[in-house]
Amino acid sequence: MNTPPDDTTLALWLEDELTGDARAAVEAWAAAQPDQLAARAELRQWKRQIASVIPAAEEPPHAEFFNSRIARAIRQQDAPTVPASRRPGWQRLLVPLAACAGIAFAFVVGQKTAHPPSVAAIDVSQAARALPVEPLIYTPVKGTHAEWINHGDTHGSPVIVLDGLDAIPDSIDLTGTASHVIPAAHGTATAGLFTPPVPGQP
Amino acid sequence: MKTAVILLALFFPVVARAQSDPGRAELARVHVQVCYGTDGDATQAGPSAKPAPEDLIERMEHGGAIHFKTYRILGEDTQPLLRSYENWAQPLKPSDEVLVRFEAQGKPNRQTAVIDLELWLARKKVVKTDATLDMSKPLFVLGPEWRGGRLIIAVSLAPKAKPADK
Numbered sequence: 001m002n003t004p005p006d007d008t009t010l011a012l013w014l015e016d017e018l019t020g021d022a023r024a025a026v027e028a029w030a031a032a033q034p035d036q037l038a039a040r041a042e043l044r045q046w047k048r049q050i051a052s053v054i055p056a057a058e059e060p061p062h063a064e065f066f067n068s069r070i071a072r073a074i075r076q077q078d079a080p081t082v083p084a085s086r087r088p089g090w091q092r093l094l095v096p097l098a099a100c101a102g103i104a105f106a107f108v109v110g111q112k113t114a115h116p117p118s119v120a121a122i123d124v125s126q127a128a129r130a131l132p133v134e135p136l137i138y139t140p141v142k143g144t145h146a147e148w149i150n151h152g153d154t155h156g157s158p159v160i161v162l163d164g165l166d167a168i169p170d171s172i173d174l175t176g177t178a179s180h181v182i183p184a185a186h187g188t189a190t191a192g193l194f195t196p197p198v199p200g201q202p
Numbered sequence: 203m204k205t206a207v208i209l210l211a212l213f214f215p216v217v218a219r220a221q222s223d224p225g226r227a228e229l230a231r232v233h234v235q236v237c238y239g240t241d242g243d244a245t246q247a248g249p250s251a252k253p254a255p256e257d258l259i260e261r262m263e264h265g266g267a268i269h270f271k272t273y274r275i276l277g278e279d280t281q282p283l284l285r286s287y288e289n290w291a292q293p294l295k296p297s298d299e300v301l302v303r304f305e306a307q308g309k310p311n312r313q314t315a316v317i318d319l320e321l322w323l324a325r326k327k328v329v330k331t332d333a334t335l336d337m338s339k340p341l342f343v344l345g346p347e348w349r350g351g352r353l354i355i356a357v358s359l360a361p362k363a364k365p366a367d368k
Contacts, residue, residue: 175248
């Protein structure tokens, strides 16, 4: 084969993706193309380097959503602080001394230039407690309201009370034909095998 | 014989894919019960409805938010909580009037799991929340009215299926 391959075929050959006759034909052409042989060798070397760094298989992470991250951030805030690194005694005293001097200076300056506050001070001491600690509830149907009731003791179960829902018509027989029948295949059902009822619904 | 070979060939990739995808690993199972609570005639629930067990009634009525004279269980379903995929429970099979969608949020411990939970009624999503499910404490949802009473959906965590159950 003396005619050069098209770009797609050449790219496949460079990536070692060609097989059979197509590969043999390009090999015959490339035997007289030292630059192409060098390019393929360089690509192979690059692949080997990548393969040595990246693991062949990786465990998928557990799903983690918005509230989980908030909860983790709160835990991190409450965690004890890491002890400072060891430094000479006079260096460790330097920072608090400088801070005290700065505070004293600011206090003196403030006393001399103070004016009565024009707006009421905002108490932010309770701000951290305003973070949501109960699960978030979202009701997409207009006119529906959900209330989360958690009894807070070890025996009580949480209850979500839904109000404003349309009643299910009495003519609908919910018990139908297969009540209490746990499917034989339970424990093996997977996403994708069960299609959500109406895609695009809220 | 030929049909069996074809079915095997069709089925094998599905099995192989399920075994090779760690995202489909079962973390726990989610048990969903649909109860009917009423102060009127409990036979309205239909002949196949079963009386609710006493411990379930006690838990439902513990805080006072739920209180009826009579309770019946209309149906139940148990489905695996998958590591990286959503899953659905259909407690009133074959009816899809009540569906529960759930998805794991993080790795559960032995007793509890935080999940993303949705309740669908009449093919519409009516509530979505992120709940901590417990083995011993179901989450109750006091739902819509039906035949003079109300539906109560109980969602709880169940132990993982033993390999022989799968």
